[in-house]
Amino acid sequence: MIAVELRKLFRRPRTWITIALLNSLPVLVAVLLKVTDLAPRPGEGPAFLSAVLTNGTLFPLAALAIVLPLFLPIAVAVVAGDSVAGEAQGGTLRYLLARPAGRTRLLVAKLVAIVVFVLVTVVIVAAVGYVVGTALFEVQSLGATTAVSGTSLTPEQVAGRTLLSIGYVTISMLGVAAFAMFFSTLTDSPQLATLGALAVLIGSSLLFTLDAASDIAPYLPTRYWLSFVDFFRDPIQWRNVARGLGLQAVYVVVLLGAAWANFTTKDITS
Amino acid sequence: MVRRGWRWAVVALGLAVLVALPAVFEALPADDASVAATDLRDRVLASDDVAFSGYAVSTGGLTLPVSDALTGVADLLSDQTSLRAWYRGAEDWRVDVVTTTGETGTHRDAAGTWTWDYADQRASRGDAPPLALPAAPDLLPSALGRRLLSEATDAELTRIDPARVAGVDAVGLRYTPAAEAASVSAVDIWADPTTGLPLRVVVRSADTSIPALDTRFLDLDLATPDAATTAFDPPPDADVTTDRDLTDVDLGRQERADLPATLAGLDRRTVEGVPDQIGAYGSGITVLAVSALPGRAAGSLRSQLAATPGAVVDDLGVRIAAGPLSLMVAGTSTRDGGSGTYLLAGTVTLDALATAAQQIQETDR
Amino acid sequence: MSGTVIATHGLRKAYGAVRAVDGIDLDVRAGDIYGFLGANGSGKTTTVRMLLGLVLPTAGTVEVLGRPIPKAAREVLPGVGALIEGPAAYGPLSGTANLSLLDAAGPGGSRRTRKARIAEVLEQVGLGGGGKRAVRGYSLGMRQRLGLAGALLRRPDLLVLDEPTNGLDPQGIHEIRLLLLDLHRTGTTIFVSSHLLAEIEQLATRVGVLDRGRMVLQDDLATLTAPTGATVVTTTDPAQAARVLGDRVLTSDGERLVVRGSDPAEVNTALVGAGVPVTGLVLQRPTLEEVVLAAATGSGDRVAA
Numbered sequence: 001m002i003a004v005e006l007r008k009l010f011r012r013p014r015t016w017i018t019i020a021l022l023n024s025l026p027v028l029v030a031v032l033l034k035v036t037d038l039a040p041r042p043g044e045g046p047a048f049l050s051a052v053l054t055n056g057t058l059f060p061l062a063a064l065a066i067v068l069p070l071f072l073p074i075a076v077a078v079v080a081g082d083s084v085a086g087e088a089q090g091g092t093l094r095y096l097l098a099r100p101a102g103r104t105r106l107l108v109a110k111l112v113a114i115v116v117f118v119l120v121t122v123v124i125v126a127a128v129g130y131v132v133g134t135a136l137f138e139v140q141s142l143g144a145t146t147a148v149s150g151t152s153l154t155p156e157q158v159a160g161r162t163l164l165s166i167g168y169v170t171i172s173m174l175g176v177a178a179f180a181m182f183f184s185t186l187t188d189s190p191q192l193a194t195l196g197a198l199a200v201l202i203g204s205s206l207l208f209t210l211d212a213a214s215d216i217a218p219y220l221p222t223r224y225w226l227s228f229v230d231f232f233r234d235p236i237q238w239r240n241v242a243r244g245l246g247l248q249a250v251y252v253v254v255l256l257g258a259a260w261a262n263f264t265t266k267d268i269t270s
Numbered sequence: 271m272v273r274r275g276w277r278w279a280v281v282a283l284g285l286a287v288l289v290a291l292p293a294v295f296e297a298l299p300a301d302d303a304s305v306a307a308t309d310l311r312d313r314v315l316a317s318d319d320v321a322f323s324g325y326a327v328s329t330g331g332l333t334l335p336v337s338d339a340l341t342g343v344a345d346l347l348s349d350q351t352s353l354r355a356w357y358r359g360a361e362d363w364r365v366d367v368v369t370t371t372g373e374t375g376t377h378r379d380a381a382g383t384w385t386w387d388y389a390d391q392r393a394s395r396g397d398a399p400p401l402a403l404p405a406a407p408d409l410l411p412s413a414l415g416r417r418l419l420s421e422a423t424d425a426e427l428t429r430i431d432p433a434r435v436a437g438v439d440a441v442g443l444r445y446t447p448a449a450e451a452a453s454v455s456a457v458d459i460w461a462d463p464t465t466g467l468p469l470r471v472v473v474r475s476a477d478t479s480i481p482a483l484d485t486r487f488l489d490l491d492l493a494t495p496d497a498a499t500t501a502f503d504p505p506p507d508a509d510v511t512t513d514r515d516l517t518d519v520d521l522g523r524q525e526r527a528d529l530p531a532t533l534a535g536l537d538r539r540t541v542e543g544v545p546d547q548i549g550a551y552g553s554g555i556t557v558l559a560v561s562a563l564p565g566r567a568a569g570s571l572r573s574q575l576a577a578t579p580g581a582v583v584d585d586l587g588v589r590i591a592a593g594p595l596s597l598m599v600a601g602t603s604t605r606d607g608g609s610g611t612y613l614l615a616g617t618v619t620l621d622a623l624a625t626a627a628q629q630i631q632e633t634d635r
Numbered sequence: 636m637s638g639t640v641i642a643t644h645g646l647r648k649a650y651g652a653v654r655a656v657d658g659i660d661l662d663v664r665a666g667d668i669y670g671f672l673g674a675n676g677s678g679k680t681t682t683v684r685m686l687l688g689l690v691l692p693t694a695g696t697v698e699v700l701g702r703p704i705p706k707a708a709r710e711v712l713p714g715v716g717a718l719i720e721g722p723a724a725y726g727p728l729s730g731t732a733n734l735s736l737l738d739a740a741g742p743g744g745s746r747r748t749r750k751a752r753i754a755e756v757l758e759q760v761g762l763g764g765g766g767k768r769a770v771r772g773y774s775l776g777m778r779q780r781l782g783l784a785g786a787l788l789r790r791p792d793l794l795v796l797d798e799p800t801n802g803l804d805p806q807g808i809h810e811i812r813l814l815l816l817d818l819h820r821t822g823t824t825i826f827v828s829s830h831l832l833a834e835i836e837q838l839a840t841r842v843g844v845l846d847r848g849r850m851v852l853q854d855d856l857a858t859l860t861a862p863t864g865a866t867v868v869t870t871t872d873p874a875q876a877a878r879v880l881g882d883r884v885l886t887s888d889g890e891r892l893v894v895r896g897s898d899p900a901e902v903n904t905a906l907v908g909a910g911v912p913v914t915g916l917v918l919q920r921p922t923l924e925e926v927v928l929a930a931a932t933g934s935g936d937r938v939a940a
Binding site: 047065226237260 | 277278280281284285288325350354366368370371372373375386388389391393488489499502503504505506507508
């Protein structure tokens with residue numbers, strides 16, 4: 001079942017177009033940086049972007065930071081919002097369920113496919129970032145990279161921590177995916193499900209900036225997204241990373257539970 | 271017939287448990303330990319050799335109407351500051367102010383401090399002067415608690431209910447300053463009962479229920495951190511500079527003030543590192559600093575203070591309060607035929623500032 | 636395989652106060668080609684979806700191949716091929732890929748034989764040359780054939796087909812009919828839902844008629860359209876014929892007379908003996924249309940004032 005969902009997802013041209021579009025922004029940023037030589041001040045603009053001019057190997061992280069706030073969650077919301085509602089709209093859902101692909105199995109397979117999609121997307125963004133970064137900018141082949149804390153990281157440490165960041169960013173997207181999937185079981189319109197998830201995302205980002213909402217800030221799905229930066233402190237700051245993982249887990253469990261409760265008792269009339 | 275309700279019931283129950291869990295955990299009462307208030311203070315003051323590492327958050331409730339030169343201080347006292355700390359001893363520690371995408375670290379060694387600013391890629395060396403503007407490391411509950419309690423008298427201390435801080439059942443201590451001029455109504459400190467390490471400090475002013483400052487550990491580990499963690503070597507491509515010292519600030523050396531021995535009921539005292547031009551008064555958390563101001567600086571500061579909401583302007587000068595902090599520009603400049611202008615600042619009430627200003631003018635006359 | 640293949644008891648589906656399906660007792664036996672007739676909106680599709688576990692009944696039970704639905708859906712449905720309210724497929728993928736995905740999506744489709752089975756059913760439904768093309772480019776008829784291929788993929792014991800000839804041209808309809816009859820001969824029970832009387836009449840061995848959510852008729856087609864005991868005579872001299880047959884003439888309409896008597900030969904002898912020219916002579920049978928119209932009250936999508 002999972003293999004079926006993966007084949008469906010990755011044999012669809014739309015999936016690859018999404019990934020290609022996602023990569024276009026960091027590449028554009030890299031080219032502009034190279035042409036103008038105007039890096040943002042450190043601490044301003046997307047994380048790590050300021051350091052890229054002197055060290056191209058940090059561009060994968062800058063690329064992640066560039067797509068993280070908007071592009072990546074939109075892509076995830078589109079794919080996850082399409083997961084059930086898209087099949088319903090296309091009429092294939094009734095054939096899948098009459099096949100019968102169990103409803104719970106279908107949901108789990110869809111979730112796994114989305115996770116794989118996010119992982120593949122993030123890895124491609126990082127890989128393209130690495131290629132572009134090392135091609136356009138200086139690479140400190142011998143020298144070490146300066147961590148956020150002002151200590152030096154060896155290239156091996158940078159690589160290891162970049163991998164951790166990739167994993168963390170992937171998991172950070174699961175909350176959005178769970179929202180979109182839940183909405184996807186509520187409606188037969190994938191666009192509606194995607195918009196619903198984006199509304200949650202934008203609402204969360206907005207509340208995060210509001211002092212009056214500081215009491216609920218720790219529970220917002222976007223709260224710990226940027227904590228992948230914490231991998232580049234020295235020592236690594238695990239606190240927010242752990243909280244981010246826990247928070248995403250709670251969102252996934254609750255929303256997937258709701259999706260399951262709704263979908264397994266739903267009349268399929270599409 | 272399929273029964274549909276139970277699935278939703280399971281989901282709702284799960285959600286309820288997950289939402290309620292933090293609240294339930296929070297509501298669990300903390301254990302108290304039987305220790306006298308004065309003993310607890312002694313234990314707190316002796317805790318500067320307790321090694322730890324942790325994560326603390328400080329929330330300031332003050333809005334300081336100050337000039338650009340002091341925005342760093344103003345941010346510390348008005349915003350939420352996240353701090354990571356590693357402490358091996360009084361002269362071997364590190365405190366990082368952590369922001370979402372950067373950090374500013376202060377590394378203390380025997381000879382001084384290194385300050386690393388990621389945003390500016392700059393490392394600066396300072397020699398740990400005895401007097402400095404408040405900085406982020408001072409907001410750490412351990413440092414702040416010890417400092418605030420250092421001059422508390424026995425009569426000013428009472429025990430309060432325990433609280434759970436960073437997973438520790440911390441015992442509570444309240445310091446209520448006795449001085450009439452005091453603008454701080456109370457300082458509440460919760461400390462680890464075994465080591466005496468202050469874990470949470472809340473500074474309250476009389477006029478508002480919002481604490482002027484609330485700083486607490488969220489994580490704490492009493493294991494001694496690695497020496498490598500607190501040490502610092504400037505990275506090769508960073509700017510390396512030297513800290514500016516407070517003594518470099520232009521205080522109008524030519525205008526020496528003969529300051530009275532007592533102001534607003536507070537006694538004059540000497541503080542190491544404070545230049546002669548500045549008079550320091552009071553003790554504990556009720557302190558007042560008086561300094562002569564050059565005419566130019568006085569003019570601009572006076573108009574800036576006067577424009578602050580709630581400023582009191584009268585014959586004595588202009589004075590404002592921000593929580594327990596108060597600030598005043600008093601007197602008339604010599605150019606305008608007066609006997610000079612003064613800056614008064616401290617943790618005293620506005621009335622006490624007015625009294626002090628009056629007493630200075632009387633001395634001059 | 637013998638006995639009951641589909642059995643529902645008091646099957647009801649209510650959407651709020653509206654009863655889309657109201658107390659249906661379906662009885663489909665092994666070897667039937669069961670024609671499930673009803674006007675649009677009479678509840679056919681809802682019933683079919685309940686048979687396949689897509690819609691959950693408000694009340695009543697469903698048994699397919701002797702097992703309860705939806706409870707035993709995972710064991711039962713792999714042996715059921717279905718075409719539900721028109722075909723559906725993933726547009727960017729080829730017909731072969733679509734069938735492969737569908738087969739892999741559930742139990743009961745061996746991976747080893749998948750390729751061969753797909754090739755076989757594509758050939759069977761007349762898509763042998765179109766399997767490699769993306770479904771996006773298919774005509775409605777091709778999609779319908781692909782849907783049918785999907786239903787046949789695991790050689791099901793039971794085929795549940797909702798409007799299977801939708802979108803096909805007359806030639807295609809004929810081909811599909813032959814295919815279904817062929818499958819029926821090899822032992823497949825077929826449940827066809829349709830609003831086209833003629834299609835059912837040519838195909839079905841058993842008929843159920845649904846009217847506004849209620850089953851108004853369920854019987855063998857042969858019984859429903861059994862001779863009425865009358866003979867229809869066509870003659871160029873109806874007046875003379877009426878005189879000869881006297882009160883045996885039940886009705887007359889131009890040159891067409893309905894005459895009591897279930898032996899056309901006897902009627903013929905009587906007429907020819909009297910010199911009446913007989914141009915047509917046939918046993919009277921009711922058409923399915925007449926049976927259905929007599930049982931049903933009207934079109935389901937008519938909204939009464």
